[in-house]
Amino acid sequence: MKKMLEWKTWKALHKALRRRGYKGEFEKISMRRWRNSASPLISMALPNTWFDEIGLINLERYEVGILHRYYES
Template structure:
């Protein structure tokens, strides 16, 4: 299963989760969750690339012209590296349809009790 298919499967789960928990004041939790999900999806994409050569190709397509490092691809710690973040920026996740939980309004319970 590639990243796009995984995002399609995650969409209804994420939408239901945010609709259920949006009454709570959990903006920080949502930010941390989105950071973790983007990092996990970056790691999944790195596994699909299988080699650092595919990463370098993606970086060149994004306009990176600096020195390249050879990094091991399927590692969790490397999914947070600046090179991976440049090859797969947050805007890429918007392009493939990942729902950004940070954009939803949360903490709306207090509005119900205002007079």
């Protein structure tokens, strides 16, 4: 979340993407609102491997819920 807060301006986000090697045109999206967190730019800037590196748990790897077996078939 700290990184997203650092990208309040679209220029800062684009600099971070350029540093990671992404090329092309980007939309002028800043991280002032949570609705922007689902944008493809943020997926490029913060890939899932980055979250693995900092030690966060990936909930997609776990089978949870009462109805899990119901939806398997």
